Amino acid sequence: xxxxxxxxxxxxxxxxxxxxxxxxxxxxxxxxxxxxxxxxxxxxxxxxxxxxxxxxxxxxxxxxxxxxxxxxxxxxxxxxxxxxxxxxxxxxxxxxxxxxxxxxxxxxxxxxxxxxxxxxxxxxxxxxxxxxxxxxxxxxxxxxxxxxxxxxxxxxxxxxxxxxxxxxxxxxxxxxxxxxxxxx
Numbered sequence: 001x002x003x004x005x006x007x008x009x010x011x012x013x014x015x016x017x018x019x020x021x022x023x024x025x026x027x028x029x030x031x032x033x034x035x036x037x038x039x040x041x042x043x044x045x046x047x048x049x050x051x052x053x054x055x056x057x058x059x060x061x062x063x064x065x066x067x068x069x070x071x072x073x074x075x076x077x078x079x080x081x082x083x084x085x086x087x088x089x090x091x092x093x094x095x096x097x098x099x100x101x102x103x104x105x106x107x108x109x110x111x112x113x114x115x116x117x118x119x120x121x122x123x124x125x126x127x128x129x130x131x132x133x134x135x136x137x138x139x140x141x142x143x144x145x146x147x148x149x150x151x152x153x154x155x156x157x158x159x160x161x162x163x164x165x166x167x168x169x170x171x172x173x174x175x176x177x178x179x180x181x182x183x184x
Contacts, residue, residue: 009170047144
């Protein structure tokens with residue numbers, strides 16, 4: 001099932017999400033639907049709040065980048081109840097976009113390496129270190145679970161410049177190749 005993407009301005013995108021437990025009904029289907037929704041929108045990551053669910057789940061699929069970056073060819077993961085334990089290395093500036101903020105891209109400074117504890121869909125616990133582009137995407141999606149969006153990293157001046165575009169997005173006045181859910 002392909003969900004509409006919840007866009008900027010919806011309160012669910014600003015909520016701190018809650019953990020789920022092994023009794024969460026339909027988790028495997030939800031995760032597959034999230035991958036399908038993300039692929040339909042041509043994204044590389046999707047967090048549950050972006051489909052209206054305030055739970056600690058996100059998916060990342062970087063396998064399409066595997067031709068240029070062979071280490072990414074099998075990078076397709078679901079992260080349940082993740083927790084960033086450490087951020088280290090240098091901070092790297094890179095342009096980011098977001099399915100919930102269509103049409104906008106801005107430079108964001110993020111750590112190059114992170115250590116993440118999470119559970120997979122089989123409820124197996126993991127403690128892994130991610131670097132480079134995977135670390136960036138994971139931090140972006142993790143931010144969604146904390147009610148943070150990439151535009152929050154912009155300077156006050158840049159936020160004032162973007163205000164009109166963000167207001168348009170909240171009203172659904174934006175063109176996308178995927179369905180969106182506009183705030184009420």
